[in-house]
Every structure is written in C-alpha cells, then in structure tokens.
Amino acid sequence: MGPTPMPGIADLRNWDYKLLKRYKPFYAPYCEMCCFCTFGKCDLTGGKKGACGLGMAAQQARFVTIACLMGCSAHTAHGRHLLRKVLKIVGDREINMGTGINIEAPLTRLITGIKPEKLSDFIPVLEYLEEQIAQLLDSTHTGQEGSNLDYESKAYHAGMLDSLGKEVADLVQIVAFDLPKGDPDAPLVEIGMGCVDESKAVILVIGHNVVPSVAVMDYMSDHGLDEQIEVAGICCTAIDTTRYSQKAKIVGSIGRQLRFVRSGVADVIMVDEQCIRADILEQAKRIHAPLIATNDKALYGLVDRTNDSADDIVTILASGKEPGVVILDPVKAGEVAVRVVQITHEKRKELVNILTDEEFKEYVTMCQNCDANCIVACPQGLPIGEANKAAAKGDTTPLASLFDPCVGCGRCEQVCKKHIPIVDVILKASLPYVKSEKGMIRVGRGPVLDTEIRKGGAPLVLGTIPGIIALVGCGNYPNGTKDVYRIAKEFAERKYIVVLTGCSAMDAALYRDKDGKTLYEKYPGDFAGGCVLNIGSCVSNAHIHGAAIKVAAIYARRNIRGNYAEIADYILNRVGACGVSWGAMSQKAASIASGVNRIGIPVVIGPHGWKYRRAYLGRKYVDEDWMVYDARDGSKVRIEPAPEHMLVAADTYQEAIPLIARLCFRPTDTSMGRQVKLTHYMDLSMKYLGVYPDDWHIFVRGEADLPLARKEEYLRILKEEHGWDVDLEAKNILSGPVRKMDVGFDATNLEELIKKNE
C-alpha cells in the first residue's frame, strides 16, 4: 500500500503545489462580482476584496472549485444511484472483467487502495467520495479558504474524486448489465437524426443513467416487441443503452436534443439524469408526447406515481390527463414507457410537428433581419436574420448551414420580436440534411485491456506511438460537430491512439470519408497506434485515466494502490497523452478536466472553455519552472516544456491540432520517439498554420531528435535562425539545446522518489 490511501483534502497538496508552480492558474473572470452572501454584491475589480476579505483570484478559484464539485457530485451520485438500483435488481455480483483484465479498477486501487472483488465493495468507496465532497463544499462557504492556490488544490481534489466516481459508476453498470469489457470488436450501431424509423413507435431516452432504458429494452424483449418499437437515445444514456442492446439507436449528442424533440418523432420521452433540457416538459407538451421522469434529481413538478399500478399510469398518460409522470422504479418505468408508446404512436400519427412549407415561408418572410435580438442572444452569434432573408428569397442554404453550428439552445426564439420559432425554421430548412444524417459508431467498449497495455505501454513511453488523444466532453463546439471528426481523423492517420467518449464519441461518428466509411468503420478498435475507440459514455472517461495508470502498473511495474502522487508524476513525465474537450460546456467537463490534470495529463479546450474562468498555463521561458530531479542521483535538470500547459484553450480546430501534438512531448521521450513527435508537430503546424512553430527548437536535445527526412533543413534553421553551434557537414549539434539527450534520465518531480546513495 502506498502513502495516501483515501486521501483527504490536504494529503495530495504537495503534488498539487508542484503542478501549480509550473502550470500557474490563469484567471479570466466571467463575473467580476461576488453574490454568494448578503454582504454583497461585492465588486472585486481593481484589486478590491469583497466584504469577506476574498480577492478576485481566490473568488475565481472558489467558483471553479464549486463547478468541479457539481460535476464530481453528478458522477458520484450517478454511481451511488446505479449501485443502489442494481443491488436491488440483479443483486451483488462478482467483479469479473474477463481474461484480458486483472487490474479491474485502476482508479479505485490508486485512490482508495481498495481492490474491489464484488459490487458491494464499492460501498466504502462511495462513502469516501461522499465525505470528501461534503468537506470540499464546506470549504467554499463564506469565511473558509482564502488562498486561490489552495482552492485550486481543492478543485484538483474534486477532479480526482470525479474520476473515481466515474469509475465506480461505469464498473457497476458493466458488471450488472454485462456491458462490453474492453471489446476491441465492439459492434457497430447506427447514429444520427436520420437513423430513427419514424414508422415505428418511438421511445426517446435522454440523460446519463441507463437503468430505466435497460428496463425498456428488457420489457420489449420479453414481450416480443423488438421489431415494433424504436428506442432512440440522446446523450450518454444513448451510448450506454447501445452497450446493453444493439437494437437501440443513437440520435446524437446534447446539441441535437431540442431539435429532435421538436421534430415530433418521439411518441414517449423518458428522462433520467443530467444534460436534460430543464424545459423538457414544455417541449414534450408541444409535441403531445408524454414525459416519464425516472430520477429524483429531475422531477419537473410532475406527480410521483411510483406507487401506482402500471395499468393506472398507462391510462393516465395515454389519455393525456397528465402530461407526464414521475416513476422512480426503473422497471416499472420501462414497462409503462413500452405500453404507453404503442398507444400514443397511433394517436400521434396525424400530428405534424415540422413546419409546413407555407408556415416556413410565412415565418422567414416575417423576419426583418433586424439583428437586434436573435444574433446577440445566440451563444454562437449566428447570422440568423441574414439566413432568413435569403430563405425568403428562395435560398434555404444559408439557413440550413446554421443547423450544425447551432447548439440547439433556443435562446433566439425567446427574444424574437416577431415570435418566429427559429429552431423550427432552421430544422425545416435543414430537413434533407437531417434525414440523411446517418452515421455508424462502435458501441462503448469500456476499459483498455491489460493485454493491450502490455503491447502498447512500451511504445507509448518511448514515444514511438506519439500519444494518446482523448476526445471527451460536451457538444458546445465553436463551429459544429465536424471539428471533432477532423481532429480524430488527423491523429488516427498519424498513428496516435485516438479514444473518445460521450458527445465527442457520438459527433465524430456522423461523418464519412470518400469511401463512405465512418471513423469507427475505417480505423481498428484495439488500443494501438492508429486506432479510433469509443470508450463509452461520460463515466467511461475513467478508463482513459485507467489506461495511463495501467501503463505505470504493467509496463513500469509501479505499485499503484494508495500511491497517487507517484503515479501522477510517472504519467506527467512519461505518458504522452492529451485530453481534448472541444465542446466543453458542463460543470462535469470542468471536473473531468481537473481530474485529468491532477493525474498529469494536459487538456485542450475549445474557445467556449474560456468561460470556465481558469486555465493552467506554463511559461516556457522561465527556467525555474522547468526543473525536475533526475531520480538516479537527485540532480536538478532543466527540461524542455513538456508538456507546456495543463489546461489551455484554442479558438479553431486548425489551431488546436498542432497544439495537441505539442502537448504530447514528454521529457523522457527517446530520440526515436522525439523524432516522431517533432515530425508531427512541425508537419501539423505547417499544414494548418502555414509556418513551422516558433518553439520547435526547444524540443531538440541533439541531432538524433531531428526527423531524418528534413534533418539538414532543420540543422540549417537551428544554426541560422536560432544561433546554435551546428556542424552542418557532420550533421552534429555542438551546442544550443537546453539539455542533452540522456537515455537513462529518470525524471521526477518528487523528492521522495530520488534514489538514495546506496
């Protein structure tokens, strides 16, 4: 057992401070005031402190801590809810992840020291999580923490807890429902707004907690209704339902929610928890589809009919006496949904929810292109008025082109002086595209196998597999879903390991290459260079941490139990990985990123990510920030900035791609590995930005690091533009690099890992 099983708030503070010294918190306040207590509102601008004594930096860090706690609570409570329900439904079960997996729960072992053998072994893990969340939330109360750095340490702690909560949640559902256990050949299923068969009765499931959806699939299967009813999902419930049954279909990610509901295809809407529109009841009423709420965290003011008979509830919903009900028993909810949908489908057949041609024309003609309201209400600033104007003249292309960059929030409609249903107007204009939106996605495969790590661990650490690119998170993209596809494709083609979860996994599946293949059809599903993997839903993110931890455990034979700081230090210095949350929106995304950062993996976010208020940025020119120990003798070594940042935003995918490649450098790369990484970094910069990056030379430790194909050119640039002492004839670098390549270099940030003189 390592030194920190079940760490409390302060137990990993030393590690956090090491990260925070190098990757200093950078704040961009989204709000310059504080309104948390009745002393306020307090104006924190110009160096002023609030009435409680808290300054701007600490307030921003406090806010981020609270956001991370929201996210971490969502995943942990999800795990708690799942465990409670499955213990009741399927009973306690042995955790057997199959022959390819011995390290069944890497985060649980790392953080708590517990090696779970059966589902109920997660109970003390959840108790630990819940206590820590309560302690952390307490620290955000007025009159508690006063240091921004300590709030950052607490945000890291919340992020780490988030990763653990996710692992519990996903392992519980994998074991309880026999979801894929790291299957490289996980089956393909359909995805997209166009993949739902509207001629059938359609149950739409939305959210993240799969238990009620499993009950739907079971009830349908038990009653021979698989072919009569479509189950279509939005968000992670969709991913997880297809992990359980490939008869389900995925409509898409969060951004499609309002548009798909408005399309009226769903005959029943069933929601569980997280990422559901708060006005889902109003939207369901609008299309005359009954709503079933199945989780006590989202009840929408509906009557709780959990204890009523299924027959009674079916009657109430089918008659329309109530627009929806709460059913907190997932099995009953599944039965009711299936029985009701068969009735409502028949009743709703005559309903037309998409605008008619006449209505569409009337609305676009009504628009005065005033630009006064919709464009400033739109989070993307989309030119709605101009598009309406073109549509009024008969050209619907500009309006249809708004469909994908639109995040589907509906803020535009609320401010339109003419009361134009703008979401419906865009939907109507883009109907041909919507109908043809049919992709393919591999169902979430779950964990990376230990056997895959045995094969891939060495090339990852040596750098010859240039990195793991993990595309995770929400759908608040700056310019539509295709950016995620582009990023994944670029890195898969370059033989990086590309893993995806959640909205990103779904959105990347919507596009096909010239041969008609989606990424999941084109690239292999095993964890190796050049793969594209759907790991699963948001909670499956834990397996990406898990893969990095397993590299330390299996390849480097490090003890992982209760040994967080050492393993994070190992990952930071050796595992070239970069998270990408291109459409980060939620508080969960904030806690996910903080958890990934604490374990030593940098994250690139899209431009909306600036609104999280805080980044972690390095300054490559400050020597003291880049000093590490050589564990062999304790000497201090100035390393290149690898990785340079922990959390950084890019504005466009063209900017993000070279940045992601840059963040895969690690100080322990071999020369061969560094060559590969440098090749991609420079190629990608030239491809997307038109120039070589201005900092490539600082990653060169000697001539052996230079890509062979352009060695002479690069040596000349080093000599002529950077003033290095280079023997061009002998192709040798005589002086210039910040350090020389040392094959035995054992980089660490932790004093306790320095080997004492023996």
Place this chain on the structure above:
Amino acid sequence: MEIPFDIGNISGPENARIARPEALGRAIKNAKRPLLVVGSEILDDCLIEKAIAIGKKGIPIAATAHSMKGFVDRGYTENVYLTGLHELANNIESGDWMGFDKTGGYDIVAVLGGIYYSTSQFLIALKNFATDPIVRCISIDRYYHPAARMSSGNISRKHTDEFKKMLDRVIENI
C-alpha cells in the same frame, strides 16, 4: 448605451467606453508599445487586408487561432507573430515577458477579428490581471466589447462595408 454582442456578457460595474474610430486609431498611435491581436475572423470579409495595413504602420501583430495562414498566403509575415490567445494573455500578464521582439512588453493591446466570447475573456483577464505594469485594451472589432477600456460599437454583418470604413478611419489615425 451599447449592449454587449453577447447580451448576457455583463461582467461587472465598469464597462468599455464607446469610442469613435479616430480616437481608437489615436490610442494606438500614441502608445509606446502597441500590439494588434487578430483572430480567425480576419480571414472572413477580407479583414486581413486591414490588419496588414495596420501592420505596415509598424504595429506588431499577434496572429492567434489559425489567422497566421492568411498572412502567409498574402506574403506578409514581417511583424506577424504566431501565438495562442491564452498563451498571449498569460505572457502579457507576466511582467517579465519581453514581447515578441524581446525588447519589452506592450502598453496598448487592440483586438480585431477574434471569436467574440474568447476575445471577451481575453480582455477581461487583462483588465483584471495585467496591472503591473498596466496594459490597456481597446477593441476595433465589429463587436462592442465591454471588458475593453475603449471599444467600437456593434456593427452587424449586413453592414460589413460600414465596418471596413470604420477600420479605414482607425488606420488613418494610426
């Protein structure tokens, strides 16, 4: 009173003063160490030509997002520097950063052609934390940016010609 381009983007008690293009141009001209920060939107509507015109007046340009490609394609890279917006803000806030030409920091930062919301956050970061020495920010964009010290007003895309004329007046006064 002008509204922010993203209407909910009201961060605090002090918001940018709307300024005429002549005043914005003069602010750049009178600065000791001005910097123009451009983003990907300069690649639309030929705004890059306006950025180049400002560059030719001797104002260094920080090319964020993938705007650098536009300068390369037009053969103008003399005083154009590739950077990320986050990295740039982080450097500007650091009192010991010596600028792109390694001779010193900047006292006026003007923004043009960046994504509205990330630019807004860039400005608010500098407003609150680029204080020693103080760095003043102005917007010469088509958006009203409340987090700047001085800003142009919102100019709709349907009035792009007007926006370009506004930029010409800024440039004339540099």
